[in-house]
Amino acid sequence: MTLNQLQYFYHAATLEHFNQAAEKANVSEPTLSRSISTLEDELGLILFEKKGRNVQLTKAGAVFLEHVTRILDEVNRTELKMHQLATNSGRIDIAYVAPLARTFIPKMIRSFLHEDGNRHVIFNFHQGNTAGNVDGLKRGSYDLIFGSKAENAPEIEFVPILKQEMVVILPANHELCDAPDEKITSALFGLYPVLSYDHTSGLGKYTKNFFLSHDIHPEFICESPDENGIASLVAEGFGIALVADVEAIHRDDIVIRHLIPEETFSHTVYMGYVRSQYQLPALKHLIRFIIENCTTDQ
Known part of the structure; x- marks a missing residue:
């Protein structure tokens, strides 16, 4: 069972016409018919029956349509989410030490979200000590941390942001x-x-x-x-x-x-991130924003 088969079936089920479904899927009618026939063989069920020039779902086909609709909806949501992650949306997990919680972190994130293109970014906030935050960054639990500079962490880039x-x-x-x-x-x-x-x-x-x-x-x-x-x-x-x-x-x-x-x-307070770790565009934007607006000489 392939995604193409599910999409061909969905078009045929909703349009009740193989030729129109083929046009909708941008394939030939024989290709769509063979695909649905193969799908019926795999399932061991008849999904359509002829009704003049049209087709009609069997009882099994109607049940299958319910599940296929949910699957394709989830695929569409996933595609949309991945598109958002590839542009300027997504979720960023940041961790910081307690002294930054009252003013610095809220103001910095609010300023970032006010910039064009950043308003759809979602943040998860975590508060802890430097050692725990560094461990979480290494494990991939956090994308970005703020606090003291850790020793013996060569994989982490520490950028001074505040004195x-x-x-x-x-x-x-x-x-x-x-x-x-x-x-x-x-x-x-x-x-x-x-x-x-x-x-x-x-x-x-x-x-x-x-x-x-x-x-x-x-x-x-x-x-x-x-x-x-x-x-x-x-x-x-x-x-x-x-x-x-x-x-x-x-x-x-x-x-x-x-x-x-x-x-x-x-x-000195530092921003830290893993050098070799893949960064979503939203995270890259945030790091660049902080470097341009918050960094300081050590």
Whole structure:
């Protein structure tokens, strides 16, 4: 049973005329007749019976038409979907770290969808830490990831897209809130309890490397996956923290201080995708859009 046989049968069944069906299918009438005869032999059933110059479905033919109609409808939907994927539609799975969820990802995707030709693209959003997102990208679960740059992942292209200054956050009543700038140095993280990012996250590793490079060994009180959790604990006086300067920490119950200029540093956020993996046109468009609008020098 072939797709051509099903299409010939459908035309003959709906037009009730072999010659008209042949014209509709753009084949000769003998070719269509032989195809349907072969189909009847394969099924072991008679699908049509003569009615003057026309043909009429048998009871078996009517049942077969119901199934063939569903099959051809699905084929048409599949063809349409593949055409959409080949142009500027389709589904894109992206994964990102929590600090990007509140502002960066929604605004970036909304800007992309507002551009001509992109409005039919569908997104699936996934939030996780860098390690999990990288694993998902390698497995093919995600098309694009956003977060820290992973080590030992040569198959992934990491493109720097955003710089976040690292700042100190303090409870609103902390004694360092009004301290002179020269007092806000890396040394203070050895003097007060410290709240940190999850040690498995990109920012967790990044901040810990900062402390190690300054020979500082903080008293870590607890870990949190993102700035929302860290800021809330800092506000309640659990300790101080070194975090990325994102929207979540701008609140009335904590104070943001910048490290002295010679210690000021920033964290780079990357977009990552598998170099050798086939990319749908919609994904190519998104990557190009981000590179043109969001990339930054490291």
